[in-house]
Amino acid sequence: xxxxxxxxxxxxxxxxxxxxxxxxxxxxxxxxxxxxxxxxxxxxxxxxxxxxxxxxxxxxxxxxxx
Amino acid sequence: xxxxxxxxxxxxxxxxxxxxxxxxxxxxxxxxxxxxxxxxxxxxxxxxxxxxxxxxxxxxxxxxxxxxxxxxxxxxxxxxxxxxxxxxxxxxxxxxxxxxxxxxxxxxxxxxxxxxxxxxxxxxxxxxxxxxxxxxxxxxxxxxxxxxxxxxxxxxxxxxxxxxxxxxxxxxxxxxxxxxxxxxxxxxxxxxxxxxxxxxxxxxxxxxxxxxxxxxxxxxxxxxxxxxxxxxxxxxxxxxxxxxxxxxxxxxxxxxxxxxxxxxxxxxxxxxxxxxxxxxxxxxxxxxxxxxxxxxxxxxxxxxxxxxxxxxxxxxxxxx
Numbered sequence: 001x002x003x004x005x006x007x008x009x010x011x012x013x014x015x016x017x018x019x020x021x022x023x024x025x026x027x028x029x030x031x032x033x034x035x036x037x038x039x040x041x042x043x044x045x046x047x048x049x050x051x052x053x054x055x056x057x058x059x060x061x062x063x064x065x066x
Numbered sequence: 067x068x069x070x071x072x073x074x075x076x077x078x079x080x081x082x083x084x085x086x087x088x089x090x091x092x093x094x095x096x097x098x099x100x101x102x103x104x105x106x107x108x109x110x111x112x113x114x115x116x117x118x119x120x121x122x123x124x125x126x127x128x129x130x131x132x133x134x135x136x137x138x139x140x141x142x143x144x145x146x147x148x149x150x151x152x153x154x155x156x157x158x159x160x161x162x163x164x165x166x167x168x169x170x171x172x173x174x175x176x177x178x179x180x181x182x183x184x185x186x187x188x189x190x191x192x193x194x195x196x197x198x199x200x201x202x203x204x205x206x207x208x209x210x211x212x213x214x215x216x217x218x219x220x221x222x223x224x225x226x227x228x229x230x231x232x233x234x235x236x237x238x239x240x241x242x243x244x245x246x247x248x249x250x251x252x253x254x255x256x257x258x259x260x261x262x263x264x265x266x267x268x269x270x271x272x273x274x275x276x277x278x279x280x281x282x283x284x285x286x287x288x289x290x291x292x293x294x295x296x297x298x299x300x301x302x303x304x305x306x307x308x309x310x311x312x313x314x315x316x317x318x319x320x321x322x323x324x325x326x327x328x329x330x331x332x333x334x335x336x337x338x339x340x341x342x343x344x345x346x347x348x349x350x351x352x353x354x355x356x357x358x359x360x361x362x363x364x365x366x367x368x369x370x371x372x373x374x375x376x377x378x379x380x381x382x383x384x385x386x
Contacts, residue, residue: 054113
């Protein structure tokens with residue numbers, strides 16, 4: 001009887017751990033919008049400026065046929 | 067007896083907890099694939115605002131389709147050698163040829179060029195997938211290796227010509243974009259612009275030049291530059307979202323266009339026997355094409371949320 005109770009408790013524990021881990025894994029990233037953040041790094045501005053830059057080796061991916 | 071139940075219980079526990087783990091992993095992989103398609107399409111459309119950008123994306127898509135036609139033809143050759151029925155695969159290759167024809171007839175400046183690009187790309191993804199699934203059942207590992215070897219030795223002249231044209235256009239496009247950025251940030255570096263146009267400047271070099279100019283700015287100037295860039299980016303993101311949505315809404319018009327191009331592509335088949343087989347099969351193709359259109363429409367609807375998230379992530383990073 002004692003072993004059955006241990007087993008049930010173990011099942012609950014492992015399921016809880018799995019649930020927590022799985023929830024974290026599939027959680028959608030949230031954006032913390034800060035409306036008053038004034039500091040912008042030069043790197044961020046440069047990255048934003050270069051959004052339309054195209055790499056010469058870029059390809060439109062449609063998948064491999066074989 | 068109790069010990070046996072205990073052992074069986076432990077085993078069951080392990081299985082129960084491993085199984086969802088595997089499912090979760092598969093779910094993540096599938097989500098990543100959908101996310102990649104959505105993300106790629108968005109960044110492709112982002113650069114299609116100008117004629118040259120649209121020309122580049124259409125040319126890149128044409129090249130990818132051409133590569134799959136070349137490889138697909140090799141698969142058909144191999145299967146024919148083995149005496150297998152290749153009609154369905156031949157029809158799929160003709161459908162890729164039809165998409166290629168459609169791109170070649172498309173004016174990058176047309177109002178619907180972007181939505182046609184989105185739909186042609188998704189058609190090409192689906193046709194490629196169908197071909198891969200059918201041929202996978204017909205080819206063994208040895209056949210696939212043999213085809214891969216043959217492709218390596220093949221003349222890549224056609225693909226190299228695409229590479230050359232794409233590369234030249236990208237250089238001109240990059241130089242145009244950077245010139246505008248330099249102007250807006252007050253950077254004067256004609257030498258770097260010339261090198262971008264001739265393909266002798268790297269992304270890192272250009273990024274450094276811009277970063278250095280921004281570092282020299284006062285915090286107020288930097289905020290202004292950031293605000294202007296961010297505003298322009300958000301406007302383009304909204305345009306991208308609208309164009310992809312328009313592609314989804316107009317996808318039902320595609321069946322007639324596809325069937326028309328499919329007929330034209332089948333006319334160009336040189337081998338008379340293959341031509342007759344394909345043309346006969348095209349008669350029954352309408353329903354299959356409609357099913358594919360429905361699949362693409364569902365995918366574009368399903369990935370709407372992914373696209374919204376990507377845009378929100380970009381927009382939410384920092385706000386003035």
